[in-house]
Amino acid sequence: MKRPIRLPLVFAAGVSLIGCAASPRWDDRVGRKAAQDVAVSMGLVEDRALQAYVNAIGQRLARDIERPKFRYSFHLVDMDVPNAFALPGGYVYVTRGMLALANSEDELAGTIAHEIGHVEERHAASRQRAATLPILGSLPGAVVGSLVDEGLGNLMAMPFERAGARFLAGYSREQERAADRYGQRLAARAGFDPHALSTCLAGIERYERHSGVGSDTPSHLHTHPDTAERVRTTAQFASQLAWAPRPGQGASRSRYMKRIDGLIVGDNPGRGVIDNEHVAHPDLGIALTVPSGWEMATIPRQALLSVAPQRDGLFIAQAPIDEKSSSKVAQALQQALVRRGFQLGQGGSTTINGLSAYRTTAYYDGRARTRLDIACIEHESRVFTLMGMTAEVPGHDRSDAIGRAIDSFRPLTPEQRNGFTVERLRVATANEGESLLELGTRVDNTWGHDQLTALNGLDENVAFRAGQQIKYVRAERYAPKAWRK
Ligand SMILES: [Zn+2]
Structure with a gap:
């Protein structure tokens, strides 16, 4: 099985997120925005009990922060690579891969405490690095984002899968050491074993060595090859810290194991199963095939995007909406397109692989004539919208590939649906x-x-x-x- 390629989106315009980084209010503002991006682009694990567990460990630590600067929330991200990160303003994340790799509550607490250290010491703000957001500006018709969906316009201006990356990548060695010490002190104060950060780092180091984990994954844990050195330093520092375990938290391996038993490792089929250009979604009961050789990016629970190698074609499969009539959805879309200066082409009801659908086209005269192919397809009391965009320029017209992608939309048989x-x-x-x-x-x-x-x-x-x-x-x-x- 092949993973979706992370879209190297065109950095056509830089949108600075940096205002005045001098005050903690900067952290609140930047953090809140980035937290929305993380929830959308990475997705959170849909398991209330586990989310509550991670948050409880975090809040237990947060109670012992001396003069806290922020209000904290702790979340479990639906990613298989072991990682943890924090956004300015108190948004702390651990991945399900991290949860799986940890061997005790103490190790999980040590990791979270380290991230609290980055937040409290305001490492992101002190970097003052101008953050830029990529925009699909090179596509024909820069209007593409906003016409697809209210939110999608903003989403398309996001670095998919790595919204938090700019806050992960740039910590200096000194900042990592400072966060380690901060985290270990905090953990000890809250009654967690401060030595656990060291064993957790050792686990990460071992994991990286054995799995050759993707180097394209944003992780401050990867950008610092001196993990082995940190394992030693944190072990030394732990031995200087006094702490006492508290009843009901920390060391018990069996209790922690009970928590994580059943956790998904590797890819989550609930986010779609991608095998080269074939995409299946067992939860939705549908499958489709995107044009061969096009790059693919998924926005969890929102959309699947596919871009032609020369950036002259775009195919979007949107998450469905609860609505029975495909023509109703198509009409609403057509009205939105007219408001944005599109001319409507011929449209009509049809079927696609046995599913009732409404297909139409729209055109926009910009630098070149842009063609939009739209199919609204009914399946199980929902309507899926597929959309393809290309320019009617000889050598760059991707209409055929887009048409084939639309025609490939099909329901999964019960056997297929239950066969993942x-x-x-x-x-x-x-x-x-x-x-x-x-x-x-x-x-x-x-x-x-x-x-x-x-x-x-x-x-x-x-x-x-x-x-x-x-x-x-x-x-x-x-x-x-x-x-x-
Ligand atoms: Zn760190």
């Missing part, structure tokens, strides 16, 4: 003297030996004690969920 698999983290209880390899075989583990070693924070080739809780990964049938926006 998902990898979930599971917890097994070891037998006395059992090796990781033996345990893995016994429980049908699907991950490699090295990855499993890293996942459990183990040294190679240990023999387990009876009752030891060991994480492994199992491929399970994905049960499609009721879709909601």
Whole structure:
């Protein structure tokens, strides 16, 4: 299975997010905006109990911040790469990959406390780096974004999948060290083991070594090759800190394992399953094929975008709306297009792979004549809108490719819909003297030996004690969920 390519969007215009970075109000303003971007572009894990758990650990730490500058919220991001990051103003995120990699509540707390350190010490503001947002300005008809959907205009001006990246990438070595020390002090004060940040960093270092994790993933943990050095430094610093564990929190491995048992690792089929140009969505029960060779980007729960290599064609599949009539949706869209100066082409009712649909075209005379192909398609009391845009310029007209993409929209059969698999983290209880390899075989583990070693924070080739809780990964049938926006 191939992952969507991250769109290297054209930096046509720079939108500065930097006002006066001198006051914490800057953090509030910039943070709030970026938090919206993160929720949309990365997506949060839809599991209230787990979200509440992460927030509870964070709030437990936040209570012990001396003279806190911000009000904190803590969130679980639907990403498989182990990572944590913070936005100015107190928005702290850990990925589900981080949750899976941690081996105790103490490790999770250590990671969160480190991020609180970045926020309280205002590392993002002190960088004063001008943030720029990419805009799809090079496409024919710069109006493309705003006409698709109220929100999509703004979304298209976003760096997909990496909205928070500008706040992740640029911490200096000194800032990382400062956040480590801050986090360890805070963790100790709140009754979490300050040594856990060190073991957590060691786990990340091991994970990176074993999985060759994507270097295109924004992570301050990756931009600092001196993780091994930080493991040592934080271990030393922890030994100088006095702390006392509190009842009901921290060390218990089995309690933490119970929390994360069942967590999705790897790709989440609920966000769509992408196999080269083929896209299937088990929750929505549909599939389509985007033009071959076009770059793809997904905005979780919002849209799938596909752009031609020469940037002369754009195909968008929007998340559906609750509405039964495709012609009604098409009419509303046509009215919006007319208001924006488009001329309407011929339109009419039709079927696409057995589904009732309304197809039409619209044109815009800009520098070149821009053609818009629109299909509104009915499926299960919802209407999907597909849209293709290209310029009617010889050699650049991508109408045929767009037409084929629209024609490919199809319902999944019940067998197809229930035929997807998902990898979930599971917890097994070891037998006395059992090796990781033996345990893995016994429980049908699907991950490699090295990855499993890293996942459990183990040294190679240990023999387990009876009752030891060991994480492994199992491929399970994905049960499609009721879709909601
Ligand atoms: Zn950091």
